[in-house]
Amino acid sequence: MATVRIPPVLRQQTGGQPEVEADGSNVGEVLRALTAAHPDTESQLFGEDGDLNRYVNVYLNDEDVRVLDGLDTAVSDGDTVVILPAMAGGS
Amino acid sequence: MATTETKRQVEEIEPFEAAREIEGGDVVLIDTREPHEYQEAHLENGKLVPPGLLADEVAAAAPDKSARTILYCRSGNRSYKAAEQLQALGYEDVASVAGGILAWQEQGLPVISAEGLTAEQRDRYSRHTLLPEVGVDGQLKLLNAKVLLLGAGGLGAPTALYLAAAGIGTLGLVDDDVVDASNLQRQVIHNTERIGEPKTSSARKTIEALNPDVNVVEHNLRLDAGNILELIEDYDVIVDGADNFPTRYLLNDASVRLRKPVVSASILSFDGQISTFVPFEGPCYRCLYPTPPPAELAPSCSANGVLGVMAGTMGTLQANEVIKLVLGVGEPLIGRLLLYEALGTRFTELKVRRDPDCPICGENAPEIADEDLGKFPDYELFCAG
Numbered sequence: 001m002a003t004v005r006i007p008p009v010l011r012q013q014t015g016g017q018p019e020v021e022a023d024g025s026n027v028g029e030v031l032r033a034l035t036a037a038h039p040d041t042e043s044q045l046f047g048e049d050g051d052l053n054r055y056v057n058v059y060l061n062d063e064d065v066r067v068l069d070g071l072d073t074a075v076s077d078g079d080t081v082v083i084l085p086a087m088a089g090g091s
Numbered sequence: 092m093a094t095t096e097t098k099r100q101v102e103e104i105e106p107f108e109a110a111r112e113i114e115g116g117d118v119v120l121i122d123t124r125e126p127h128e129y130q131e132a133h134l135e136n137g138k139l140v141p142p143g144l145l146a147d148e149v150a151a152a153a154p155d156k157s158a159r160t161i162l163y164c165r166s167g168n169r170s171y172k173a174a175e176q177l178q179a180l181g182y183e184d185v186a187s188v189a190g191g192i193l194a195w196q197e198q199g200l201p202v203i204s205a206e207g208l209t210a211e212q213r214d215r216y217s218r219h220t221l222l223p224e225v226g227v228d229g230q231l232k233l234l235n236a237k238v239l240l241l242g243a244g245g246l247g248a249p250t251a252l253y254l255a256a257a258g259i260g261t262l263g264l265v266d267d268d269v270v271d272a273s274n275l276q277r278q279v280i281h282n283t284e285r286i287g288e289p290k291t292s293s294a295r296k297t298i299e300a301l302n303p304d305v306n307v308v309e310h311n312l313r314l315d316a317g318n319i320l321e322l323i324e325d326y327d328v329i330v331d332g333a334d335n336f337p338t339r340y341l342l343n344d345a346s347v348r349l350r351k352p353v354v355s356a357s358i359l360s361f362d363g364q365i366s367t368f369v370p371f372e373g374p375c376y377r378c379l380y381p382t383p384p385p386a387e388l389a390p391s392c393s394a395n396g397v398l399g400v401m402a403g404t405m406g407t408l409q410a411n412e413v414i415k416l417v418l419g420v421g422e423p424l425i426g427r428l429l430l431y432e433a434l435g436t437r438f439t440e441l442k443v444r445r446d447p448d449c450p451i452c453g454e455n456a457p458e459i460a461d462e463d464l465g466k467f468p469d470y471e472l473f474c475a476g
Contacts, residue, residue: 005439008360009389018435055384062441082441084430086380087357087364088339088389089397090332091244091274 002030002075005082013040022081027060028071030081045083057084101174102186106195109161109188119153119160123173128165130213130220130227132192132204139223142169145176156182163188163195203228212304216258224420230258234304236417239263239326241314241342243290245397246332246356248280249406250413255298255305257414262298263326265310266290277399314338316464319345328413331355332406336383341465343368343376347452348464354412354424356405361398361433363405366424366443367412370452373425378446401433 004020014020020037024030031052035042047053051071058065059082065073075081104112112118113136122129122137129139138152142164153160160182162170170187177185188195196202205213205220205227212230219225219233238259240247243266254262270281270293278290285293291309298307310322314333319341323329329346331353333339339355346353347370355376356365368375383389408429415421430439447453 008362009384018432053384054382055380057380059441062439064442064444067444082430082439084364084428084441085384086336086389087359087362088336088383089334089357089359089395090242090246091268091278091334 001077002079002081004030004034005080007083007085007087009085009087010041010044010083013044014038024075026069026071026075027058027065027073027081030075031058031071031083055085057086058082059084101171101178103167103171103189104161104186105189106198106200109163109186109195110200112159112161117159119155119158121149121152121160121162121170121173123162123164123170126221130205130217132196132202132206133226134163134192134195135201135203135228137163140173142173145173146180149177149180153177153182156180157184159184159186161186161188164191166191166193207231207234212258215302215304219257225418229418229420232417232419233258233414234260236328237261237263237326238328238330238413238417239265239323240330240332241265241338242332242334243278243280243294244268244274244332244334245277245358245399245402246406246409247330248278248294249403250330250332250409251294251298252280252301253407253410254413255302257410258302258304259413259417260304261306261308261326263308263310263322264291264294265312265314265322266294267311267313277397277402279403314341316341316462316466319464320349320461323351324349326351328416329353330409330413332409336389337465339376340383344451344459344464346370347375348459352416354409354416356409358397358402358405360396361401363401363408363431363433364428365405365408365412365431366428367416369416369423369425374443374445375449375452377451378449379428379443381446381449398433401431404431404433 001021001023004022006014006018022030022033024033060073061080120137122133122139123142125141140148140152162174164170167190174185174187216230219230220227236259240251243264268290270285270288270290272286280297281293289311291311295307298305329351331342350370352369354367412423415423426443428441428443450456
């Protein structure tokens with residue numbers, strides 16, 4: 001079981017939860033488990049082609065999955081998956 | 092151990108000899124005086140280890156006992172004694188400067204002195220100059236630094252206050268907005284009397300009252316591809332507290348072009364992010380975020396709540412990054428993204444790598460016309476900013 005950290009812009013879709021537990025052997029499966037439990041997150045994470053949207057950064061623990069194996073990156077029990085869209089607020 | 096062991100004499104060297112060795116490098120230079128003496132004048136790269144703290148602090152200043160270690164004090168007595176102590180501690184190659192810093196100065200050799208600071212400045216910045224990492228020379232760097240703040244709002248307000256207090260010599264403020272009552276929950280540089288006043292002039296008044304050393308330059312305008320290069324060219328460090336994506340990408344593209352470091356933070360509700368982008372030394376904003384999000388994931392496009400004190404936390408973290416960049420000390424957040432979540436009081440650090448295919452700082456990045464800086468093909472569809 002991995003912990004998925006939900007950014008503020010997606011928390012409405014997870015019922016306000018900042019962290020969600022999700023099962024899966026790789027990052028893609030973990031995120032799919034998240035979208036299965038909270039369907040409103042799906043369109044914001046994945047494009048119609050099934051790939052992760054380019055504007056969403058995903059980290060396994062502290063490393064960007066783009067420099068690992070992307071959605072195929074293996075996830076172990078107790079890992080943290082961080083979903084991180086860019087934020088522009090400054091004022 | 093034999094009790095007849097002869098006490099080793101301390102090698103004394105003339106200031107000009109010491110200067111030659113220091114010039115050649117690979118020398119640890121230790122100042123064995125008190126902090127107030129050090130503050131008045133010291134040798135460049137001299138590390139302050141007061142005599143009373145020698146046993147406790149010398150290991151940090153001079154970790155390698157086999158390295159050439161030169162000590163000096165005011166006139167040569169305290170450093171001689173300290174050198175004896177170091178030899179007893181196992182330091183193998185120690186020397187004391189004969190006649191100390193007085194003789195050094197008599198020989199016309201350079202020192203870092205408090206002379207660049209006025210009496211008022213010596214007082215005002217004394218808590219900085221007492222820090223070996225800052226010192227008088229560091230304070231002079233701060234006083235000579237030019238820092239541009241994008242936005243005099245939630246992030247810009249606390250950042251500007253602390254940079255002004257720290258004695259950053261020139262603070263440029265870019266903002267085309269006026270103070271609104273709803274700003275005052277977090278934009279602590281403004282106040283109730285200034286509602287309706289341009290933010291740049293309100294901020295200027297607060298900064299000038301706080302520290303007359305700071306030259307405030309008001310840029311009461313909105314950044315665009317036509318003015319950004321000229322605007323940022325004169326500054327040493329840029330602080331990004333912009334409230335929209337187009338400005339963030341525009342600043343990134345222009346700052347990479349001109350090789351200006353950018354301290355970038357953003358805030359939303361209880362969450363903040365911060366990183367420091369130093370062009371070609373670490374990743375740029377586009378390496379981190381190749382594409383801006385659509386409107387529903389970019390709440391800067393519409394009104395959203397933000398915890399005022401969290402903006403303060405992120406703004407002061409930005410000021411901290413700026414000061415480290417100016418001083419050249421510590422470890423700025425280059426290649427690191429720090430997340431702060433105020434509800435859980437939790438910091439998370441993520442790695443950010445340079446993207447070899449980055450359209451702006453990658454190896455094969457195309458040349459971009461000035462008017463195309465910050466552009467995205469269909470960005471306007473996503474978010475009007």
